[in-house]
Amino acid sequence: xxxxxxxxxxxxxxxxxxxxxxxxxxxxxxxxxxxxxxxxxxxxxxxxxxxxxxxxxxxxxxxxxxxxxxxxxxxxxxxxxxxxxxxxxxxxxxxxxxxxxxxxxxxxxxxxxxxxxxxxxxxxxxxxxxxxxxxxxxxxxxxxxxxxxxxxxxxxxxxxxxxxxxxxxxxxxxxxxxxxxxxxxxxxxxxxxxxxxxxxxxxxxxxxxxxxxxxxxxxxxxxxxxxxxxxxxxxxxxxxxxxxxxxxxxxxxxxxxxxxxxxxxxxxxxxxxxxxxxxxxxxxxxxxxxxxxxxxxxxxxxxxxxxxxxxxxxxxxxxxxxxxxxxxxxxxxxxxxxxxxxxxxxxxxxxxxxxxxxxxxxxxxxxxxxxxxxxxxxxxxxxxxxxxxxxxxxxxxxxxxxxxxxxxxxxxxxxxxxxxxxxxxxxx
Amino acid sequence: xxxxxxxxxxxxxxxxxxxxxxxxxxxxxxxxxxxxxxxxxxxxxxxxxxxxxxxxxxxxxxxxxxxxxxxxxxxxxxxxxxxxxxxxxxxxxxxxxxxxxxxxxxxxxxxxxxxxxxxxxxxxxxxxxxxxxxxxxxxxxxxxxxxxxxxxxxxxxxxxxxxxxxxxxxxxxxxxxxxxxxxxxxxxxxxxxxxxxxxxxxxxxxxxxxxxxxxxxxxxxxxxxxxxxxxxxxxxxxxxxxxxxxxxxxxxxxxxxxxxxxxxxxxxxxxxxxxxxxxxxxxxxxxxxxxxxxxxxxxxxxxxxxxxxxxxxxxxxxxxxxxxxxxxxxxxxxxxxxxxxxxxxxxxxxxxxxxxxxxxxxxxxxxxxxxxxxxxxxxxxxxxxxxxxxxxxxxxxxxxxxxxxxxxxxxxxxxxxxxxxxxxxxxx
Ligand SMILES: NC(=O)c1ccc[n+]([C@@H]2O[C@H](COP(=O)([O-])OP(=O)(O)OC[C@H]3O[C@@H](n4cnc5c(N)ncnc54)[C@H](OP(=O)(O)O)[C@@H]3O)[C@@H](O)[C@H]2O)c1
Ligand SMILES: NC(=O)c1ccc[n+]([C@@H]2O[C@H](COP(=O)([O-])OP(=O)(O)OC[C@H]3O[C@@H](n4cnc5c(N)ncnc54)[C@H](OP(=O)(O)O)[C@@H]3O)[C@@H](O)[C@H]2O)c1
Numbered sequence: 001x002x003x004x005x006x007x008x009x010x011x012x013x014x015x016x017x018x019x020x021x022x023x024x025x026x027x028x029x030x031x032x033x034x035x036x037x038x039x040x041x042x043x044x045x046x047x048x049x050x051x052x053x054x055x056x057x058x059x060x061x062x063x064x065x066x067x068x069x070x071x072x073x074x075x076x077x078x079x080x081x082x083x084x085x086x087x088x089x090x091x092x093x094x095x096x097x098x099x100x101x102x103x104x105x106x107x108x109x110x111x112x113x114x115x116x117x118x119x120x121x122x123x124x125x126x127x128x129x130x131x132x133x134x135x136x137x138x139x140x141x142x143x144x145x146x147x148x149x150x151x152x153x154x155x156x157x158x159x160x161x162x163x164x165x166x167x168x169x170x171x172x173x174x175x176x177x178x179x180x181x182x183x184x185x186x187x188x189x190x191x192x193x194x195x196x197x198x199x200x201x202x203x204x205x206x207x208x209x210x211x212x213x214x215x216x217x218x219x220x221x222x223x224x225x226x227x228x229x230x231x232x233x234x235x236x237x238x239x240x241x242x243x244x245x246x247x248x249x250x251x252x253x254x255x256x257x258x259x260x261x262x263x264x265x266x267x268x269x270x271x272x273x274x275x276x277x278x279x280x281x282x283x284x285x286x287x288x289x290x291x292x293x294x295x296x297x298x299x300x301x302x303x304x305x306x307x308x309x310x311x312x313x314x315x316x317x318x319x320x321x322x323x324x325x326x327x328x329x330x331x332x333x334x335x336x337x338x339x340x341x342x343x344x345x346x347x348x349x350x351x352x353x354x355x356x357x358x359x360x361x362x363x364x365x366x367x368x369x370x371x372x373x374x375x376x377x378x379x380x381x382x383x384x385x386x387x388x389x390x391x392x393x394x395x396x397x398x399x400x401x402x403x404x405x406x407x408x409x410x411x412x413x414x415x416x417x418x419x420x421x422x423x424x425x426x427x428x
Numbered sequence: 429x430x431x432x433x434x435x436x437x438x439x440x441x442x443x444x445x446x447x448x449x450x451x452x453x454x455x456x457x458x459x460x461x462x463x464x465x466x467x468x469x470x471x472x473x474x475x476x477x478x479x480x481x482x483x484x485x486x487x488x489x490x491x492x493x494x495x496x497x498x499x500x501x502x503x504x505x506x507x508x509x510x511x512x513x514x515x516x517x518x519x520x521x522x523x524x525x526x527x528x529x530x531x532x533x534x535x536x537x538x539x540x541x542x543x544x545x546x547x548x549x550x551x552x553x554x555x556x557x558x559x560x561x562x563x564x565x566x567x568x569x570x571x572x573x574x575x576x577x578x579x580x581x582x583x584x585x586x587x588x589x590x591x592x593x594x595x596x597x598x599x600x601x602x603x604x605x606x607x608x609x610x611x612x613x614x615x616x617x618x619x620x621x622x623x624x625x626x627x628x629x630x631x632x633x634x635x636x637x638x639x640x641x642x643x644x645x646x647x648x649x650x651x652x653x654x655x656x657x658x659x660x661x662x663x664x665x666x667x668x669x670x671x672x673x674x675x676x677x678x679x680x681x682x683x684x685x686x687x688x689x690x691x692x693x694x695x696x697x698x699x700x701x702x703x704x705x706x707x708x709x710x711x712x713x714x715x716x717x718x719x720x721x722x723x724x725x726x727x728x729x730x731x732x733x734x735x736x737x738x739x740x741x742x743x744x745x746x747x748x749x750x751x752x753x754x755x756x757x758x759x760x761x762x763x764x765x766x767x768x769x770x771x772x773x774x775x776x777x778x779x780x781x782x783x784x785x786x787x788x789x790x791x792x793x794x795x796x797x798x799x800x801x802x803x804x805x806x807x808x809x810x811x812x813x814x815x816x817x818x819x820x821x822x823x824x825x826x827x828x829x830x831x832x833x834x835x836x837x838x839x840x841x842x843x844x845x846x847x848x849x850x851x852x853x854x855x856x
Contacts, residue, residue, distance in 0.1 A: 021718045023577050031643055032575035071709070113760075120756040129573075135719035137573035144572070145557075145565035147460035148449050148739030155856050215459055216765040224770045234781060235849045238695065238808070238820055242778075258768045267778055267853040273725065276704055285856060290449045290736035291563035291726060298703065298722040308718035311576030328548040332541075337644040340686045342652045350670075350695055352663060380666075392666055421663045423674065425695040428583050428702070428713060 005040035010080035017303030103130035109204035126314035135305030149288030160280035198227035343401030372406035434469035438508035445731030531558035538634035555741035563733030577716030588708035626655035771829030800834035
């Protein structure tokens with residue numbers, strides 16, 4: 001198996017997430033790009049810092065030149081954050097003809113232009129899916145899936161910390177300060193939460209999305225910004241009373257060739273799909289003139305979700321350079337997977353029967369379920385007419401085959417008039 | 429501007445949608461792929477059939493050879509449906525070294541393998557985003573965005589007709605037959621609705637998604653299938669009582685290298701994001717071991733949403749062949765778009781004030797709003813303590829600048845103690 005060597009600049013949350021994914025999902029990655037991806041070097045500030053993930057000492061460095069001068073390293077992955085030296089390191093990597101992947105929204109929003117045009121000029125690839133929406137593939141969506149559309153608007157919950165706080169305020173009647181403390185305790189908010197709660201983070205991400213969606217340069221200082229610190233529980237209550245939910249929304253619209261760009265707490269109908277995106281989840285709602293309304297939702301942060309986007313970018317870079325047919329070959333030679341016998345599938349069940357209104361029927365039916373290992377969580381009985389009653393069972397998890405066998409016996413019981421309905425109950 | 433010529437096989441719903449998009453969104457398409465896309469030929473059964481969209485007579489044909497032998501046609505777009513002659517035409521196009529785009533789920537689910545390997549062997553591209561989920565980019569999601577993941581499960585509402593019927597049954601207490609009739613009247617269900625309501629359509633789409641997500645061949649006859657015809661209003665009512673919603677779900681899971689594949693009506697918690705996907709909307713809920721939970725939702729059918737996916741595929745094909753740097757150049761030379769002055773933005777507003785409990789205050793405030801053209805939809809008044817009351821206004825749509833100017837005046841009124849809160853109300 002051939003290998004592609006990459007370097008990680010930064011080995012914090014996301015860097016370690018990327019490392020874990022490269023190791024855990026070796027097989028999937030190989031299938032999807034035809035290569036094994038190997039981390040050849042890792043740049044950190046402090047080599048002696050204890051880290052949750054262990055890596056060989058020999059690949060850790062504090063000198064960017066170890067990476068820039070290493071001809072074997074084809075892809076540089078910037079996960080340090082901040083503006084400098086990240087920008088300088090990315091530019092030097094591009095100029096050393098290395099492809100670059102980054103998760104750095106600050107850089108993209110402020111000097112994205114310069115980075116993209118440098119990559120173009122050097123003839124190398126530059127990807128940044130993780131910079132907006134963490135694991136949600138919103139950049140690829142705009143750049144590759146919705147290319148047939150004139151995008152009319154993008155509305156997003158693109159900051160997990162503030163969504164978590166607003167959810168707590170709304171669902172558990174917490175005040176802002178209390179909800180913020182809980183977010184900090186859970187690791188969703190940083191010690192200094194300014195960038196999140198004052199909506200700077202959302203502004204950067206909106207600048208990135210809007211520039212792609214509306215094919216123009218967007219200066220993030222032209223975006224109206226208002227954070228969530230002033231939201232009072234009283235307002236949350238009024239919102240509910242009027243049928244609304246308060247969310248921190250990033251809003252980008254194009255109307256008559258002019259852009260409207262703003263980030264602020266917003267009341268939206270409680271029935272809008274975005275109103276039900278809670279906790280630290282992110283969501284992006286896009287209107288295109290062909291596709292109509294499109295909603296994407298998922299984890300906007302965290303080591304693995306963000307790493308998913310970063311590693312996805314690495315794979316794209318390799319695929320763009322590799323021969324796609326060899327991947328086709330790998331895929332067509334994979335062993336077939338067995339489809340499980342449906343009788344072995346398990347599920348909970350809702351079962352509705354019509355039975356004669358006679359003492360002992362329920363006992364008889366319960367006994368049959370018992371014989372077949374189908375255990376009952378609840379029974380509801382309702383009179384239908386003078387002769388028959390409806391019995392509704394909810395089962396615990398049971399095997400399909402056992403349920404269908406038990407139903408055959410139950411159907412044949414004297415006092416059972418009809419098996420009216422069997423519907424599986426699932427949790428995902 | 430250089431042109432890429434394509435041919436459409438079929439000019440029904442989707443074919444005409446593609447035509448409309450190519451015309452309406454010429455500029456966006458050019459920006460995104462660097463070329464103008466021109467329809468060189470259209471294949472139909474009946475040249476004299478009246479059609480809603482007019483096209484030049486000279487490009488319409490009933491002979492596939494007109495297209496196969498036309499060296500200028502680089503991409504063939506199959507939108508006829510059915511298995512034959514679609515399959516034969518696709519194979520012949522691939523062998524004539526033309527790239528192919530199709531929306532044909534039946535073909536993909538049954539002979540997808542053969543089509544993909546033929547395209548590979550001929551060294552041409554083959555795309556089929558529209559075959560599952562209409563405008564929702566689920567294929568690209570699995571194939572390109574989630575490549576870093578081991579996908580654990582895919583759960584989808586992938587048939588709009590049945591989702592529409594179940595929504596009507598649940599929200600308007602219709603019976604199945606009545607809801608089906610309404611779906612037919614609205615054009616969501618066909619005269620013969622078997623393929624939708626008996627879930628064959630969902631089975632095909634699940635076969636396509638599962639084969640990609642789990643990297644294996646999936647035989648659609650190995651998928652358990654159960655339609656929605658037997659769902660009774662009584663069951664819908666019980667589901668509500670227990671906190672569930674009934675949806676027709678396509679479920680694919682991989683557990684210990686074995687697949688579980690099934691399509692059936694399912695009760696899921698009313699709080700699950702998928703439970704709130706209503707009417708003819710589709711949704712796909714994917715669990716990856718890195719990305720976590722990801723939800724995609726949008727229009728699963730219709731001329732423009734489906735056309736959005738088809739044209740997106742056409743653009744991808746062109747981009748893969750074109751020099752990406754020339755697109756970069758086009759993009760970097762686009763005129764800058766103006767960001768609208770925030771004072772000109774319009775919104776509805778929720779405004780909460782604390783005022784002295786004195787007759788005439790409300791009138792004074794209302795007069796100021798009137799001066800600034802801010803029209804009031806509703807006022808709520810609540811006593812806070814013996815001296816002050818809370819006034820909550822909901823406005824009609826008003827200009828940001830007018831609202832902020834009116835607030836400055838209102839703030840200065842003698843009996844106004846505090847502007848407690850201003851939150852914008854939006855609809856999307
Ligand atoms: N965390 C998320 O969920 C998330 C989500 C989306 C995007 N992002 C973006 O991903 C990037 C990384 O975030 P993170 O949360 O992983 O940050 P982090 O945990 O703070 O890690 C930063 C890493 O960069 C290294 N580093 C910083 N400055 C350096 C320098 N001058 N030279 C060498 N190494 C340096 C640090 O080295 P030491 O370990 O030696 O200190 C550390 O390993 C940021 O751009 C962030 O905005 C993060
Ligand atoms: N409709 C949707 O919303 C949707 C969504 C996703 C996927 N799809 C898929 O897209 C495809 C097309 O669907 P549609 O709704 O557009 O179908 P449609 O409205 O029935 O149109 C079919 C077109 O194909 C032409 N055609 C059929 N057989 C032909 C033959 N043997 N030779 C030449 N032309 C032939 C017809 O010609 P005449 O006009 O002369 O009869 C007609 O123009 C199907 O595979 C469908 O599953 C549709």
